[in-house]
Amino acid sequence: MNAPGRRRPTVKDVAERAGVAPMTVSYTFNHPARVAEATRARVRAAAAELGYRPDSTARALRSGRAKQLGVVVGEHLSYLFDDPQAAQFLAGIAEVCVSEDLGMVLIPTRGDASDVDRVLSAAVDCYVLWTTVADDPVLAAVAAGGRPAAIQGGPAHPGLVRIGPDDRAAATAVAAATPLAGATPVVISFPLDRRRSSGVLRGADLPVDLTDLEVVPFPVTGARLAGYRAALTEAGHDWGDVRIAVVERNQRELGADAGAALLETLEGSGPVVALAMSDELALGARSTLGRARRTVTITGWDGSREASASGVWSVAASLRDQGRACAQAALSAAPEGHDVPWTVVAPGDPRLRA
Template identity: 80%
Template sequence: MTTPARRRPTVKDVAKEAGVAPMTVSYSFNHPTRVAEATRARVLEAAAQLGYRPDSTARALRSGRANQLGVVVGEHLSYLLDNPQAAQFLAGVTDVCVSEDLGVVLIPTRGDASDVDRVLAASVDGYVLWTTVADDPVLAAVAGSGRPAAIQGGPAHPGLACIGPDDRAAAAAVATATPLAEATPVIVSFPLDRRRTSGILRGHDLPPDLTDPRAVPFPVTGARLAGYRDALTEAGRDWDDVRIAVVERNQRELGEQAAGALLETLEGAGPVVMLTMSDELALGARAATGRTRREVTLTGWDGSREAITSGVWSVAASLRDQGRACARAALSGGLDHHQVPWTVVAPERQDVRRSAAGVGPE
């Protein structure tokens, strides 16, 4: 015989138990300053005895707020948990949500026509966007939704707060910290296009204006490549001849594969500077360079402890802080572009050559 489901207690049940009007129960939970402290204590005790909990959906309908912040993810959702720096960014968002008593809703996108509807249908009060391209229709949809939003790293879009470091300047700085003039430079790059096409290119294969979103729709990729080009040109290197391995996504194993492929294309046994766009890629590349007799100087990005202790030059620009800044901007509705501080951090284990005045450990 099936046991009947227990009826969920209502506001009227609590009011009867506490000997007050139903409106007093509502005020006790939603507007406690309107109720005498002794009365509210009696209501809360009655609610606890009955197992009553306020209906969050009904409360949201009454207040017009969902009390949730949406995180729109342009990568596979598991990337936010698998990648250490992506996890730090999400942790920063949740830091703010916990302090503001808000929930977090992860909203995946797939690059198809369903993205806009999925994002706009989410019951959230604002959005934080992570990893997308300049022509993503979600950007215009979110900006026109009437809900505040912030995007990490760009692309900049009217109606969205843009939070991130000066990627071009930071990329030039970390490249300049290496012996560019005496070594062969190569690059391991994030994707250049929405299709995430991988392969090995030369500098002359890339568009002249790397910061034009129509040419390189991933703004972080374009800005960092532009910074590397600035540093290489300043060092007298021929940008057109620089080899660039483009990977599909930011994964350590792809960094190892890309580094191995780049090294196979180089002649001779001279020193190499390998500029990679993340610490994960740099650590993967380190596994490949460890199998060669070449002297290889590696750069990464994120300032992770593992990279710094493994001999990698890196750019430290806290993604946890960026997550917090994005969440605050999304909650406040501020639209200013906020450049977060960054610094070049030297490796602790000096088994590579270096030439950078004024650049060193934090």
């Protein structure tokens, strides 16, 4: 390490110490295959003696590559580590970064005017975006910025590769797998808009076209609600009368609060089917809906082992695989996205025990 006030060693200093040309030093650190092994060892030894470290910023400017992948998130950064499925998504991205010798930069957005500058000024080669709202100005800015990008779950946007499951079809399937006949259905929903307003609504309070991004700008929320509605209508339920608890964020404690709020709206003593948009919300709701003196069936999303072991039906669509696919698509500048595989898993499914 250099002492305070001491001049930082340069490529020329290393070249003189190793007895080679400055270009050989540059090749040793930037294109090592072009330098003989013995020469590389001599250059690195000289660099270590002098305390020389390559300037990564200058290297990036010369090569035009930062060797960094940016992950744009519209949640608190702590959410990415607190939520088990968000952590799985990051793990999938990290696997690709490790294999491609890249760093990973987390870029938070706050829903204000500073978001675009913060995202575009990041020293990254490409982006992976976490699901956001359709009117997020970051989408258009990234698409027009020239660096390839993939988005998990949507919204679809020209210039961005979308990676995610068919949320509407999967929501229909998981709801239809439960005993809807004779039961009272309730829904625990992700936010409907950027304000993240919470509360208990009825189906009649929602727009007719749930996939219209102008009225339900979170595409995942709208698609899953549309899927639930299709299954409930097919089973003979009046969607307009279905209670829907909207939560601010995907957190287990908020699922518990939503379950308690829905419990207050229930009448009679018949069975209940609660359709939650994540396993975390389902597990939270289970802790409060389980207090009802009635049969309760709960669905979630993510196919977690904990949910399955707790008696929750779920949709398995690996977020780790989606993180990996997003990173690979961004790095390859793939022109088109794709739907990822999903399956409905019943409580205790043996595929989740390993």
